Amino acid sequence: MTSAAPHQPILDKPFVLDLFAGPGGLDVAGHALDIPSLGIEWDRSACLTRYAAGLDTLHADVSAVRRDAFESLPPEINVLAGGPPCQTYSVAGKGAGRKALEEVKEYIERLMAGHSDEAIDRSLKKLSDPRTAMVLEPLRYAIQATRSPNRQKRPYDVIVLEQVPAVEALWHHYAKVLKETGLPDGTKYEVVVDVLDTETYGVPQTRSRAVLIARREGLGQPSLPAPTHRAYEAKEWNRRAVQAASRIHQPTLDAPDTSGVTDTAPGIDDKGLRPWTSMGEALADPVGTHPGRRTPFLVRSNYGSSGIPGRRGVRTDRQPAATVTGRISRFVVFEHLNESVVREGARFSMNEAGMLQSFPPDYPWSGTAQAQQVGNAVPPVFGAHLLSAALGLPAPDPEVLRKPWQSATEEQRAKLRSHGCGAADTCTARCPRPERQTPVRSSSRPRVDASKQPEANGTDSLRRISPRSSGL
CATH class of the missing domain: 3.40.50.150 (Vaccinia Virus protein VP39)
Incomplete structure (x- = not known):
């Protein structure tokens, strides 16, 4: 209610x-x-x-x-x-x-x-x-x-x-x-x-x-x-990703290239709801000591999201992250070089992991097991x-x-x-x-x-x- x-x-x-x-x-x-x-x-x-x-x-x-x-x-x-x-x-x-x-x-x-x-x-x-x-x-x-x-x-x-x-x-x-x-x-x-x-x-x-x-x-x-x-609808996103993959060369990952996929309902809808916040939106701009992530990227996790194993796999910078747990340090980040080539880039820093949890940039993560803290x-x-x-x-x-x-x-x-x-x-x-x-x-x-x-x-x-x- x-x-x-x-x-x-x-x-x-x-x-x-x-x-x-x-x-x-x-x-x-x-x-x-x-x-x-x-x-x-x-x-x-x-x-x-x-x-x-x-x-x-x-x-x-x-x-x-x-x-x-x-x-x-x-x-x-x-x-x-x-x-x-x-x-x-x-x-x-x-x-x-x-x-x-x-x-x-x-x-x-x-x-x-x-x-x-x-x-x-x-x-x-x-x-x-x-x-x-x-x-x-x-x-x-x-x-x-x-x-x-x-x-x-x-x-x-x-x-x-x-x-x-x-x-x-x-x-x-x-x-x-x-x-x-x-x-x-x-x-x-x-x-x-x-x-x-x-x-x-x-x-x-x-x-x-x-x-x-x-x-x-x-x-x-x-x-x-x-x-x-708005809520993230995985089935709708995946349907559009598959359609995009039929038009764009498949990169060397276990998921289609979604560089041609856009949000189905940009802007504020008739209920006053904004689009869900994507990883790219959260991390794009330089702020504090965070240098910003402008290059499009893919993220592969090794576990399910929100307790639903079927959601495991790859997400793009235009999607929200999978559930951030202590395994966030294991997320593998791949950067798009062009429409058909991706390469493994640096994994998320603790600053970035915290930002995906909506912590402010430069939050002072300290001690050990910082990924678990996040x-x-x-x-x-x-x-x-x-x-x-x-x-x-x-x-x-x-x-x-x-x-x-x-x-x-x-x-x-x-x-x-x-x-x-x-x-x-x-x-x-x-x-x-x-x-x-x-x-x-x-x-x-x-x-x-x-x-x-x-x-x-x-x-x-x-x-x-x-x-x-x-x-x-």
Whole structure:
């Protein structure tokens, strides 16, 4: 359900708590909307990116903060947001979460009935993959807010969640209990849930996300953000590509040359929708340190798009990218030299990969596993649309996110890391252990990130954390 009603902000001073914050997609969206945020992120490299970007960050485990440091969170936070880890729910994963959907729904019922955290935690240990339980954390935070003396037991006003499409069933169950049952203190919400395609909001890639937007009763019925761009129709594009290939020499790739193919409906249509944003449009112009990509190109990915294996293959610069994941660094880019010859060119830089996720140019990707950071992030343009719809704000101006990002100064970065890690230039005992930074891959040896970090987990020291907006 989308709405064309006049925009009316529902909160005077929104302040977002971003769970599983990653490198900052939702926080960058908040920055574009002048909305402050605090992110909680456990991965050291993602936190390094956030510090370099100037984003308020707590380097910690989301569950540990809820258990041990909730009272230190800023009491003025009134918007809860997040995208829990999706590996076990993703079509690309082994599917432990999909198999446990009904079991997780039972945990939701138990939480809403007021069962103790200790009893819930004991039961959750039985799950085959502990990441599956992370999808419960937003609900547990919402409940904890109503029990917090520091917040005067005030519930969050707005909740915004996004995940892979396979989680839609759980979001619908969230919606049911938030609206009908209410939190244990009786707080109820008006909720809307759906699966949205990011290219319909101007993100230059096809990516589908299950979205939940909730408003506390009395703040009005929420609505989904209205699309601003047309959906990418793969079948129509491929049909025209085949027709073009019958007229143009076939290049040495597993896809037809589409240099003669143009958008079927250029310009704004009768519904006010613009054409979807292509890779070429996103990357063509020089901006910041990005030199621009003016030469027509093809991109070959080695996996499906939006969870649909049939979409794998080659796309041109006139199409949106396939879903950007941690494999973006494996995308092979081929440049057109003329109508019949292509050559393999340079692969996308991390700056370009971020731009395909709609991050601003020159976003300061830092640490290791940068491609994974890019792929795991919420596309900022999409996030800005979600926050705007949730808070009753006008649709965001995408041009704000096309400008080069101004990174934090060394002094600002040191101040942010002192808040987030406990020291200006290193992690401390309260940060998550290094061996837990990157989940072990089933087909390879464990990857150890940040081997110089302290070994102690230090959950007790979380009680001393006082994350506050730095005002940078």
